[in-house]
Amino acid sequence: xxxxxxxxxxxxIDWGRRGAAEGEVLKNSTxxxxxxxxxxxxxxxxxxxxxxxxxxxxxFHYGCDxxxxxxxxxxxxTVQTMxxxxxxxxxxxxxxxxxxxxxxxxxxALVAMGDKPGSFSSSREWIGTFEASLVLDYFYxxxxxxxxxxxxxxxxxxxxxxxxxxxxEKHGSPVMMGGDRDNSSKGxxxxxxxxxxxxxxxxxxHYYGCQLGRTELQRRGWVAWKRVSSLDQSSFYNLCMxxxxxxx
Numbered sequence: 407x408x409x410x411x412x413x414x415x416x417x418x419i420d421w422g423r424r425g426a427a428e429g430e431v432l433k434n435s436t437x438x439x440x441x442x443x444x445x446x447x448x449x450x451x452x453x454x455x456x457x458x459x460x461x462x463x464x465x466f467h468y469g470c471d472x473x474x475x476x477x478x479x480x481x482x483x484t485v486q487t488m489x490x491x492x493x494x495x496x497x498x499x500x501x502x503x504x505x506x507x508x509x510x511x512x513x514x515a516l517v518a519m520g521d522k523p524g525s526f527s528s529s530r531e532w533i534g535t536f537e538a539s540l541v542l543d544y545f546y547x548x549x550x551x552x553x554x555x556x557x558x559x560x561x562x563x564x565x566x567x568x569x570x571x572x573x574x575e576k577h578g579s580p581v582m583m584g585g586d587r588d589n590s591s592k593g594x595x596x597x598x599x600x601x602x603x604x605x606x607x608x609x610x611x612h613y614y615g616c617q618l619g620r621t622e623l624q625r626r627g628w629v630a631w632k633r634v635s636s637l638d639q640s641s642f643y644n645l646c647m648x649x650x651x652x653x654x
Contacts, residue, residue: 438466443607444620449631455599461494466487467612471509481533481534484538489545490506492650495650498547534591539552550649551573554644562634570606579648580648581648582645583646586641592611595609
């Protein structure tokens, strides 16, 4: 694993109750698990190439701030995980760093940009990789590359071997992945390729419950290596890849 990643732990986020809608339950602060992939063994005994996230991040999941978003909030939580990486590692922010936006703030930003109608605020409508790219650019001035993969199987293997390895080596930031038949948002933290194919390091935002440490999250499969061949072969996939490499 990347030596630059700090030992897994936890960190408090002060939400400040910004953007709280009527009836919403938001805690003043919540403690989130940090760097939950550390110490997870490589999935292949003799990998040809492994490329991983560089730097620190927090693991956001269903209900982690007191708002029950089961069934619709996975994309928001993946965006928050990506935003936490930017807070820790995106050096152009300097003293302008802000905590990851809350769910209401994400919705309000998409309305303010004109991407969504006013009724989107306080709704339970999900977001995908395109909205994620807008949100990260809006709050952090970070452009994102969107990659469309027409189907699982061979084409996704090709993207894993090309685009994802290059992304983690150059940018080191987490990636958001979603699809149509497989429409569950996933955070991708790495890719490992061997003679038998590639595996993706997936951080799954669908966990709901009290905070778990990294060991328990890994044991339950919320953070795990997944073979590309195990993904839905009939689904297309989209990737949102923050372009965070230093400008030369």
